[in-house]
Amino acid sequence: MIDKNLDLLFKSIKPIxxxxxxxxxxxLNEILAENVMVEKNLPSFDNAALDxxxxxYSDKNSDIKIVGTIYTGDKNIYTLGKNEAYRIMTGAMMPKNSDTIVEFEKAIVKDDILKIDSxxxxxxxxxxxxxxxxRGETLLVKGELLTAAKIMFLASQxxxxxxxxxxxxxxxxxSGDEIIExxxxxxxxxxxxxNSSGIQAILKNSNFKSSYKGIIKDTYESTLNALRNSGDYDVIITSGGASKGDHDFMKECLLELGYxxxxxxxxVRPGKPTGVYKKDSKLVFILPGNPMAAFLIAFLIVVPALKxxxxxxxxxxxxxVARFDGNINLKEQRSNLVLGVYKDGKFKTINNNKFGSGMIKPLVVANALYxxxxxESKLEDGRLLEIIMLY
Amino acid sequence: MIDKNLDLLFKSIKPIxxxxxxxxxxxLNEILAENVMVEKNLPSFDNAALDxxxxxYSDKNSDIKIVGTIYTGDKNIYTLGKNEAYRIMTGAMMPKNSDTIVEFEKAIVKDDILKIDSxxxxxxxxxxxxxxxxRGETLLVKGELLTAAKIMFLASQxxxxxxxxxxxxxxxxxSGDEIIExxxxxxxxxxxxxNSSGIQAILKNSNFKSSYKGIIKDTYESTLNALRNSGDYDVIITSGGASKGDHDFMKECLLELGYxxxxxxxxVRPGKPTGVYKKDSKLVFILPGNPMAAFLIAFLIVVPALKxxxxxxxxxxxxxVARFDGNINLKEQRSNLVLGVYKDGKFKTINNNKFGSGMIKPLVVANALYxxxxxESKLEDGRLLEIIMLY
Structure with missing residues (x-):
């Protein structure tokens, strides 16, 4: 974990x-809340894997008489006599007494007599x-994310x-007096x-939806009112109002309300002025006002917390795992969020990791994060890194 | 490209x-249909990056008098006199004649007099x-997928x-008489x-939506009717009915309808009986009936075509890029879709790549595809491979 504060956060979270x-x-992409058991054997009957x-197989050295055709979907039960075979389509039910299929491409047939190649x-x-x-095995377990393949698996049952x-x-x-929608x-x-658009989009990418409730002006009253009127919500996410400026009423109001x-x-940089407050099962995330920081903290911390x-x-x-391409220095006294582009197995920073910390453009260009x-005081060329894909 | 047939497909596609x-x-995740130009300089005024x-800077060796505070969001224009400074909050507008900020942590202040550390x-x-x-630069271009960061970039403008x-x-x-919803x-x-649930989920993962129209029974008439009644659609996707069995009317009906x-x-294996038909701008994809093949071809071919x-x-x-973990043989006369698990930089096949070709379970376990x-007749341990993440 990046910071022991985050351990505190993740330990304190109780699922709703x-x-x-x-x-x-x-x-799709919902989270399963039950164990799902196999109800139907797969396959549910012995069947042909090929046409x-x-x-x-004990008849393999004899002339075998082809006595009919079994089509896929035919529910009749057929039975082979000695030295008999059925033509059969992929997925069709095997006739009784059969144990082997010879596919059309390898079958030697003349006048309805089949011979088996060795x-x-x-x-x-x-x-x-x-x-x-x-039947009776566990198919999927509680807490699993339902991927496309799992949806297909459920349908097959x-x-x-x-x-x-x-x-x-x-x-x-x-929050902030300076911002306009x-x-x-x-x-x-x-x-x-x-920030609001960026944060909402990040949540949406992970299948979370937030109700956007507007800009909180920089006064004690409007901050308190906004928080009070959000009683119905499990999670509140704000951005701005968390740095050390004079006009930050968020913390004051949260403590006042018993958080x-x-x-x-x-x-962590960017992202230092990130705060989390708790009251019963309710969580409040105060993200930085700086757009890049707000975006990255929403991605890196808020989304896993929501999961x-x-x-x-x-x-x-x-x-x-990617190989670092370049040489950069890092401030070793903190965790650094290093944006970059992953391509062909390599991870390269944007403009040697030099850009304004409040910019959005580097987020647009980057596809990965270290x-x-x-x-850690530097990243050297060629070093293997574990990175996180942003997209 | 896997197969020259696919080149034919991708060359023949015209965007709708x-x-x-x-x-x-x-x-979010929609595709931009216009170039978007920068309308607003970012930042749109000179401002403080820190509190x-x-x-x-020319006053750096003097005693500088702190004459007031500029808050974020304040639209007044302030001007510095000689040897004057303003307290300023992050994001607030710089006063005229200022060119440098000393952050609170590094500022030496006593009785409203500021001294500047060297x-x-x-x-x-x-x-x-x-x-x-x-202003006037290109922000985003036509054809770009709108990621969360791009949504934020647009909002900032x-x-x-x-x-x-x-x-x-x-x-x-x-399609098929043998299947039940x-x-x-x-x-x-x-x-x-x-198959239908799996294919729809794969499309949904890439932000495409299909209308599911039911099972086509294995008769010429029901196949023809289903195709005829889909005149309003740009793309038709079916699965099943494409192998070499007796009951495959799909191709016949498509040719009859002028496709x-x-x-x-x-x-490609799995996925060989994949067909694509075209009429004007309309495309029909016939995917294999085998669930694994249908799933993988939908992922690998249909989704890029839809994009x-x-x-x-x-x-x-x-x-x-991943390092192969294991040793497997491949049929070299075709392209093989090799399912596996990517973890810690390594890609490992499922059960040494041995499992029934019609199963769904390996798709549930896998997270990547080679x-x-x-x-290519084999994959040797330690070889670097380019793989595609399924999730």
């Missing part, structure tokens, strides 16, 4: 544990009942509904609220 | 080029108008609406339609 049933067609002829092995192209999964965890209800705010018109001396501080800063709140069993970011540990 | 305007709050004191450099913590982007490409209208079917009840001798075959198979149809400027899969080239 509200569940609902939904159809599998809506369940060909089903026969009994290269054919017993049980060729024969799919056995339950060889993939057997005739499981059309699953119980999933509801996502936390999230309210998001921006993107749908308003800012003068030269005003800046647009980029407990988990931390008010982390040893954990949602009951997901794996909440940390997937990492890939998080340095405290004590 | 229908556009619409949407709010940026809905634009501190704004002064003129370690402070000229222009410290001073953000200049337009240093990130300048006060651009609240963008023109995006509409996605193709997609109809999907399954997951919401119905299959007997032991019937199998559930897993032209782009190809009826590809030299290209949608006007996305980059349609191919992102690849990462696509071998024709002529």
């Amino acid at each position: 544990n509200r569940v609902k049933k939904i159809g599998i067609d809506s369940a 060909g002829y089903a026969f009994n 290269s054919i092995k017993k049980n060729n192209a024969y799919r056995y009942t339950g060889e993939e999964v057997k 005739g499981i059309n509904e699953v119980t999933i965890y509801e996502k936390p209800k999230i309210a998001s705010f921006s 993107p749908w308003e018109k800012a003068s030269e001396y005003e800046i647009y609220n980029a 407990e501080e988990i931390f008010s800063h982390i040893n 954990q709140i949602s009951g997901q069993n794996i909440s940390n970011h997937k990492k890939i 998080v340095s540990k405290v004590g | 080029n229908r556009v619409k305007k949407i709010g940026i709050d809905s634009a 501190g004191y704004a002064f003129n 370690s402070i450099k000229k222009n410290n913590a001073y953000r200049y108008t337009g240093e990130e982007v300048k 006060g651009i609240n609406e963008v023109t995006i490409y509409e996605k193709p209208k997609i109809a999907s079917f399954s 997951p919401w119905e009840k299959a007997s032991e001798y019937e199998i559930y339609n897993a 032209e075959e782009i190809f009826s198979h590809i030299n 290209q149809i949608s006007g996305q400027n980059i349609s191919n899969h992102k690849k990462i 696509v071998s080239k024709v002529g």
Whole structure:
């Protein structure tokens, strides 16, 4: 973990544990809230893996008479007599007494008589009942993210509904007298609220939705009102109002409302003025006002926290190994968030990691992130790094 | 490209080029249909990068009098006299005649008199108008996928609406007499339609939506009717009905309806019986009935084709470099889709790449895919591979 403060955060999180049933067609990227057992053997009957002829391997040296065709979907049960075979289509049920398929391409057939080439092995192209999964086995477990393949797996079982965890209800705010919403018109001396759009998009990428509740003006009253009116939400995310300037009322108001501080800063740059507060099961994330910091902290810390709140069993970011391309120095007394471009196995920083800390453009150019540990003073060319893909 | 047939496909695709305007709050992962120019300099005025004191660097050796405070959001213009400084908050407008900030932590202040430490450099913590982007520059270009950072970049410009490409209208079917929908009840001798759920989930993961239109029974009439009734769709995706069994009416019906075959198979396993047909701007993908093959071909071929149809400027899969862990043989006369697990920089196949070709479980376990080239007969331990992440 980047900072021991974050350990405190992740230890203090309790999943909200509200569940609902939904159809599998809506369940992609949702989090399973139950163990799912195999209900149907896969395959559920012995069947042909290829189009060909089903026969009994003990007849392999005889002339075998082709007595009919079994089509996929035919529910009749056929039985082979001695030295008999059926033509059979992929997926069709094997006739009784058959144990092997010779595919059309390798079958020697003349006048409805089949001869078996010596290269054919017993049980060729024969799919056995339950060889993939057997009734009573565990198919999927509670806390799993439902990927596309898992949705397909559920469908193959005739499981059309699953119980999933509801996502936390999230309210998001921006704060600051200086910001204007993107749908308003800012003068030269005003800046647009980029943070809210960026944070909402990051949450959406991980299948979380926040209700945007507007800009909190820099007064004690408006901060207190905004927090008081968010009683229905599990999580509140604000940005701005967390640095050391004169006008930061957020902490004061949270303590007034009975929140407990988990931390008010982390040893990470950008992102230092990140605070997290807690009251019962409710969490408040105060992200930096600096857009780059707000974006990266939302990605790196808020999203995994939300996954954990949602009951997901794996909440940390997937990492890939890349070779560092370049040479940069790092401030070793803190963790540094190093933006870069991953390509062809290499990770390269943007402009040698030199750019304004409040910029958005480097985030647009980057596709990956390296998080340095405290004590790391440089990254040398050729070093292997574990990086996190942003996209 | 895996197979020259696929080159034919990708060369023949014409973007549908229908556009619409949407709010940026809905634009995540949509495809931009216009070039977007910078409208507002970023920063749009000279401002403080840190909380501190704004002064003129030529006064650095004098006693500097602190004459007031400039808060973030204050639109008044302040001017420094000789040997004067303002307290200033991060993001606040620099006073005229100032060129440098000394942050609170490094400022030497006593009785409203500021002294400057020799370690402070000229222009410290001073953000200049337009240093990130300048009015008239290109911000984003047509065909770009709108990532979270790009949404934030647009918001920072006060651009609240963008023109995006509409996605193709997609109809999907399954085919086969033997399959039962997951919401119905299959007997032991019937199998559930897993393909449709899997394919729809894969499309959804890439922000495409298909309308599922049901199972086409294995007759000429029902196949023809299904195709005829899909006139409103840009793309039709079916699975099943493409192998060499007796009951495959799909091709026959497509030719009857005036479609032209782009190809009826590809030299890939699993996935060989994949066909693509074309009529004017309309495409029909016939995916294999085998669930694993249907899933992988939807992921590997259909999704990039849909991106290209949608006007996305980059349609191919992102690849990462991994070290192969294991030793397996490949059939060199074709391209092999090798499922595996990527972890800690290594890629390892599932059960030494031995499992039934129609299974779904290996897809659930795998998180990455290697696509071998024709002529590759093995993968040796330690070899560097370019793999595609499935999730």
